[in-house]
Amino acid sequence: MAPTNQMKSAHSIIWVLLLFVLFGAGPLSSQTIVTLPAANNEVNAIAISGNIVYIGGGFTAVGDSARSRLATIDVSTGTVTSWNPNVGGTTPWVYALAVSGSTVYAGGYFTSIGDSSRNNIAAIDASTGAATSWNPNATGGVDVRVLAIYGSTVYVGGQFTGIGDSTRRSLAALDMTMGKATKWNPNPNSGGSVMVYALYTDGSMVLAGGSYTSIGGSSRNNLAMLDMVNGFAYPWNPNANGNVYAFAALGAYLYAGGSFDKIGDSVRYGFAEIEPGSPYNATVWQPGGGPGCQIKALATSSTRIYAGGGFSVYGDSSRHNILAFNPTTKSVTGWNPNANNTVDALAPDFTNKQIYAGGLFTTILGTSNPYFVGLKNSDDSELPVELVSFSTICHPSAGKDGISKIELRWKTETEVNNYGFEIERRQIGAHNWQKVGFAAGNGTSNIEHTYSYTDQVQSGTYAYRLKQIDNDGAFEYSYESEVIVGAPSAYTLRQNYPNPFNPATVISYDVPKNEAVSLKIYNALGQEVMILVNETKEAGSYTERFNASNLPSGLYYAKLTIGTMTKTIKMTLVK
Numbered sequence: 001m002a003p004t005n006q007m008k009s010a011h012s013i014i015w016v017l018l019l020f021v022l023f024g025a026g027p028l029s030s031q032t033i034v035t036l037p038a039a040n041n042e043v044n045a046i047a048i049s050g051n052i053v054y055i056g057g058g059f060t061a062v063g064d065s066a067r068s069r070l071a072t073i074d075v076s077t078g079t080v081t082s083w084n085p086n087v088g089g090t091t092p093w094v095y096a097l098a099v100s101g102s103t104v105y106a107g108g109y110f111t112s113i114g115d116s117s118r119n120n121i122a123a124i125d126a127s128t129g130a131a132t133s134w135n136p137n138a139t140g141g142v143d144v145r146v147l148a149i150y151g152s153t154v155y156v157g158g159q160f161t162g163i164g165d166s167t168r169r170s171l172a173a174l175d176m177t178m179g180k181a182t183k184w185n186p187n188p189n190s191g192g193s194v195m196v197y198a199l200y201t202d203g204s205m206v207l208a209g210g211s212y213t214s215i216g217g218s219s220r221n222n223l224a225m226l227d228m229v230n231g232f233a234y235p236w237n238p239n240a241n242g243n244v245y246a247f248a249a250l251g252a253y254l255y256a257g258g259s260f261d262k263i264g265d266s267v268r269y270g271f272a273e274i275e276p277g278s279p280y281n282a283t284v285w286q287p288g289g290g291p292g293c294q295i296k297a298l299a300t301s302s303t304r305i306y307a308g309g310g311f312s313v314y315g316d317s318s319r320h321n322i323l324a325f326n327p328t329t330k331s332v333t334g335w336n337p338n339a340n341n342t343v344d345a346l347a348p349d350f351t352n353k354q355i356y357a358g359g360l361f362t363t364i365l366g367t368s369n370p371y372f373v374g375l376k377n378s379d380d381s382e383l384p385v386e387l388v389s390f391s392t393i394c395h396p397s398a399g400k401d402g403i404s405k406i407e408l409r410w411k412t413e414t415e416v417n418n419y420g421f422e423i424e425r426r427q428i429g430a431h432n433w434q435k436v437g438f439a440a441g442n443g444t445s446n447i448e449h450t451y452s453y454t455d456q457v458q459s460g461t462y463a464y465r466l467k468q469i470d471n472d473g474a475f476e477y478s479y480e481s482e483v484i485v486g487a488p489s490a491y492t493l494r495q496n497y498p499n500p501f502n503p504a505t506v507i508s509y510d511v512p513k514n515e516a517v518s519l520k521i522y523n524a525l526g527q528e529v530m531i532l533v534n535e536t537k538e539a540g541s542y543t544e545r546f547n548a549s550n551l552p553s554g555l556y557y558a559k560l561t562i563g564t565m566t567k568t569i570k571m572t573l574v575k
Contacts, residue, residue: 033365034354034374036073037063037080043358043372046347047097047104048550049126051076053349053356054104055372056094062372069094070106070124075352075374085129088112098147098154100176100552101527102126103134105154107144120144121156123179134179136163141170148199148206151554152176152524155206157196170194171208171215176525186224186231188212200247200254203500203553203574205234209244209256223256238263238274238282248298248305249575250327253283255305257295269293271307271314273327285330288315297346299355304333304377308343308357322346322357322364324377335377337364348549349374353414386413388448392464392483393540404485406455407540408464410478415445422467423453427460428482435467443471459485479506481543488512488541493560493567496546500572503549507558507569511537517562519544524555532558548573 036053045056053073055062062071065080069087073080087094089111096107104124106113113122116131121144123134138144140161148155154174156163163172166181173184188194190213198209206226208215215224216233222240224233242260249255254274256263263272263282269289272282289311297308305325312320317332321339325332339361347356354376362370388411395405408423418441424433437453455464462485466478479497488510496505511517519533529551532544548556553575560567 032376033367033369034075034352034376036075036078036372036374037065038369039071039358039371041371042344042360044093044095044344045097045106045108046345046356046358046372047099048347048349048356049099050550051352052081052126053347054097054099055358056097056106056108057358057371058091058093059371068092069108069110075349083126083129085113085124085131088114093143095143095145095158096147098149098552099126099550100149101523101525101529103132105147105149107138107147107156107158109143120158120160121147134176136172136174136179136181138163145195145197146199148201149176149552149554150201150203153182155199155201157199157208157210159193159195170196170210170212184228184231186216186226186233188215190214195243197243197245197258198247198256200249201228201553202249203572204228207247207254209240209247209258211243222258222260238272240272245294245296245309246298248300250300250305253327255298255300257298257307257309259294261291270295270309270311271325285327287325287330288317288332289313294342296342296344296359297357299346299348301348303328306346306348306355308339308346308359310342321359321361337373337375338366339364386415387411387466387468387478387545388413389544390466390478390481391540391542392481393538394483394485396485402458403456404459406457406462406464406483406485408453408455408481410451410466412442412449412451414447415442415449417444417470417472418442419469419471421451422469423455424465424467425455425457426463428463433465441468457485461485479543479545481541482508483541484510488539491560491562491565491567493558493569495569496558496571500574501548502573502575504545504547505571506543506545507532508541508543509560509567510541511539511562513539515562517560520559520561521546522557522559523551529556546571 039059040061041059043055043057047054056070063080070085072083087110092110094108098105104126107121113131120138121136123132138160141159144158146157157171163181173182194212196210200207209223216226218233223238223244225236240260241262244258246257256272261269266282268282270293271287273285293311295307295309299306308322315332322337322343324335340363341360343357343359345358354374356374358372364373390410393407420441421439423437425436426433439451442449463480463482465480469475492510494508496507517537521530523529553573556571558569
């Protein structure tokens with residue numbers, strides 16, 4: 001549902017911040033299973049690229065297909081693809097996955113990928129399944145447990161003592177091009193066995209969670225915030241008294257999952273909300289749980305925190321191994337898939353609006369779904385409508401009255417409880433918005449709908465926005481779309497807004513005459529990652545939404561091509 005009676009600036013919100021919108025038409029807190037091929041052993045890692053879901057673990061088959069520890073499932077068809085890297089070794093296992101462009105990074109305990117020798121970490125071609133030449137060669141320990149990508153750096157954690165020719169204890173930063181360890185070396189230690197299970201970075205710091213007593217030159221128990229340049233530990237010191245297995249971030253807060261029962265002076269069983277500016281303690285939220293509760297996986301939306309692990313109760317609620325928290329009410333929600341064994345991995349699918357879970361479970365919701373499953377949650381609807389495009393087109397006046405027609409076009413992919421759209425206009429330079437029309441919505445729908453409205457104005461420059469209204473009166477504003485009355489006089493590509501962004505932003509451009517237009521997104525390596533527009537456009541002003549939910553943090557480029565004209569802007573995704 002949209003926030004009740006909450007008016008938000010169109011320049012402070014991108015409509016459909018789809019940070020994990022799990023739409024579903026149904027009763028409050030209902031959950032449904034998405035039927036997918038089952039694995040024959042534990043699934044520990046999940047990564048997503050469009051409709052392709054990568055899974056890793058200890059399995060040797062998925063569905064009817066033989067797959068050694070790595071496989072892909074096309075969720076649009078529900079079938080295992082032909083991609084087959086064939087992970088080898090003595091009892092090989094894949095614990096970590098990350099996708100960047102056309103490359104899949106895998107970490108675990110193995111000695112080969114197909115015919116290529118690779119020790120515990122590898123880069124794999126997303127098309128062929130063959131290992132690339134990238135070969136960091138993690139040695140001297142047991143395995144790689146976690147991967148995190150930011151820009152052109154791959155952060156890797158686990159239990160090892162070397163990366164290539166460099167000594168690195170359980171934590172390293174690798175060059176994405178060469179696979180060499182950078183100078184960044186926090187060097188976690190404990191006087192004994194050291195393991196890094198969890199990593200998170202937003203581009204300003206790196207969080208490291210695991211089992212250690214010192215890191216970055218400072219005494220830290222199992223949880224630390226590290227400088228991205230020199231690897232030193234920040235003063236922030238939550239002091240977890242047990243292992244940390246997972247991280248998530250939401251708003252001003254960080255969330256940690258693990259086997260601890262205290263954060264600083266606060267009793268917290270396996271899950272804690274922590275303020276980065278608070279040097280020692282967890283926030284006042286006491287989520288419940290009890291001794292022995294372990295959180296091994298976390299995923300967040302703007303309205304929910306999803307947790308998986310090994311537990312049977314949280315707060316006053318019976319919840320077996322998977323649950324959802326409401327961070328606003330500080331409570332466990334009604335979503336209750338009820339897994340019969342531990343959940344080790346969670347991954348949100350923004351394309352298909354569902355969440356995937358992997359682990360040791362064999363049943364969920366009382367039905368057989370061994371080791372891997374897709375789930376929907378109707379309770380997590382942070383916005384009722386997914387607006388996928390919004391454009392304005394000017395049809396210049398042909399008469400003496402000087403009145404031109406402005407055609408507004410917008411498209412939704414899904415709608416929940418949608419009463420309709422008020423169309424609002426203001427002239428650039430003025431501050432007041434004026435309601436100029438209304439378009440009825442389609443209630444609740446999971447199919448695409450196209451809308452249009454035509455306004456009449458004198459010469460000038462105008463901004464338009466949509467006020468989407470729920471059936472209960474709650475409303476939300478879209479981003480603005482500007483139009484110059486009279487065809488634009490020049491090709492223009494405006495800087496995206498907001499920038500930096502997470503996970504969505506809007507890109508506006510002008511087309512002075514009817515012409516073929518392409519708008520493509522590239523990553524920092526120059527690889528094409530998305531096509532937003534590839535069609536003939538009428539003369540006018542256009543706004544497109546770029547949803548980077550399934551892409552890693554880093555620099556991206558939007559390239560607009562109209563005829564022989566090309567313009568490019570740089571954008572920063574920070575998760």
